[in-house]
Amino acid sequence: MDIVEFFELSCGKWFSQRTSHHLAFQKAEAGKSDLIIEKLDPTAADVVKLCEQCGVDATTALLGLKTTWSGAMDWDPNKREGSTVLVAIAEPDQPHTGTLLRQHGIVSEAPIVGRYALGADEALTLITDHESIYTEERWWFASPNLRLRSSLLKQADGYSTSSFCSEIRMGLGK
Amino acid sequence: MDIVEFFELSCGKWFSQRTSHHLAFQKAEAGKSDLIIEKLDPTAADVVKLCEQCGVDATTALLGLKTTWSGAMDWDPNKREGSTVLVAIAEPDQPHTGTLLRQHGIVSEAPIVGRYALGADEALTLITDHESIYTEERWWFASPNLRLRSSLLKQADGYSTSSFCSEIRMGLGK
Numbered sequence: 235m236d237i238v239e240f241f242e243l244s245c246g247k248w249f250s251q252r253t254s255h256h257l258a259f260q261k262a263e264a265g266k267s268d269l270i271i272e273k274l275d276p277t278a279a280d281v282v283k284l285c286e287q288c289g290v291d292a293t294t295a296l297l298g299l300k301t302t303w304s305g306a307m308d309w310d311p312n313k314r315e316g317s318t319v320l321v322a323i324a325e326p327d328q329p330h331t332g333t334l335l336r337q338h339g340i341v342s343e344a345p346i347v348g349r350y351a352l353g354a355d356e357a358l359t360l361i362t363d364h365e366s367i368y369t370e371e372r373w374w375f376a377s378p379n380l381r382l383r384s385s386l387l388k389q390a391d392g393y394s395t396s397s398f399c400s401e402i403r404m405g406l407g408k
Numbered sequence: 409m410d411i412v413e414f415f416e417l418s419c420g421k422w423f424s425q426r427t428s429h430h431l432a433f434q435k436a437e438a439g440k441s442d443l444i445i446e447k448l449d450p451t452a453a454d455v456v457k458l459c460e461q462c463g464v465d466a467t468t469a470l471l472g473l474k475t476t477w478s479g480a481m482d483w484d485p486n487k488r489e490g491s492t493v494l495v496a497i498a499e500p501d502q503p504h505t506g507t508l509l510r511q512h513g514i515v516s517e518a519p520i521v522g523r524y525a526l527g528a529d530e531a532l533t534l535i536t537d538h539e540s541i542y543t544e545e546r547w548w549f550a551s552p553n554l555r556l557r558s559s560l561l562k563q564a565d566g567y568s569t570s571s572f573c574s575e576i577r578m579g580l581g582k
Contacts, residue, residue: 251436253427255574257554262425262438355527370550376560380431380567384558386550393554398572400429 235356236329237322241299243375244271247405254397267305274298280319287345288335296322322350334360366390379403409530410503411496415473417549418445421579428571441479448472454493461519462509470496496524508534540564553577
């Protein structure tokens with residue numbers, strides 16, 4: 235599996251259960267979301283715009299992935315919505331690792347330039363290191379209809395939060 | 409890192425936060441435990457006994473790991489205690505994969521013979537396939553003092569539960 239196939243397998247409607255463990259406070263919080271994940275062509279406006287914002291040549295974009303989510307945390311009755319765009323950048327002779335651009339759907343938030351690596355076990359590792367915040371995520375498919383994601387957040391004073399998402403495919407398209 | 413080093417790094421006192429996602433019911437449950445993890449020599453009584461129960465030559469045991477836990481789930485005020493013994497079996501010319509024996513501390517429960525694999529990324533994968541129940545676990549150290557574990561349970565009708573533990577080292581010994 236390469237990054238294009240991984241992103242394509244991610245497309246569809248998903249139900250996501252998320253739990254975060256706050257390590258120092260020894261507290262957990264849980265939430266649920268509905269996700270719609272769509273593939274973006276390398277020439278799509280969102281892809282070109284994100285490349286430009288990151289100072290990356292847009293012709294090196296392999297593809298993008300847009301995740302639109304709607305959900306709530308257990309402690310907060312208000313439903314929240316948002317979207318995230320990822321863009322994978324081709325690197326010559328490096329089919330399984332490369333640069334990954336990420337834009338959370340908040341215009342005021344600067345996009346982040348990170349790295350991805352697709353392992354021999356077909357798990358995708360995403361790493362960002364930005365302004366003293368380091369994140370390491372691992373995404374993998376237990377089956378085509380069950381995607382799992384773990385993530386770890388490290389700040390200046392050490393690891394602060396770990397999270398885990400279990401995502402069940404609810405449909406192929408929108 | 410080999411399995412002996414992985415087990416040795418696991419020894420000590422840990423605080424564990426656990427979350428299980430029940431996939432079909434779209435429900436989560438959380439809990440907390442204190443763990444004491446000790447290394448068992450290959451000639452320790454618990455190791456020899458577990459090898460014998462599994463019909464495995466006890467002289468092939470590399471080492472054992474005993475985890476004693478005390479904790480509670482959020483929905484249940486009663487504290488529960490228990491222990492688990494793991495024994496890694498040496499396999500000629502296979503330093504990074506092998507057989508793993510597991511005994512939960514319930515005498516009536518039969519021990520389980522599974523497999524382990526230590527990846528190039530130093531994560532330990534544990535697989536058991538026993539009476540139509542398949543489990544796949546991944547254990548890894550984010551740092552020497554932060555151990556993470558994900559697990560996935562598959563039954564006859566498909567994947568049923570995923571779990572995630574974040575474990576913080578609270579001390580080196582008992």
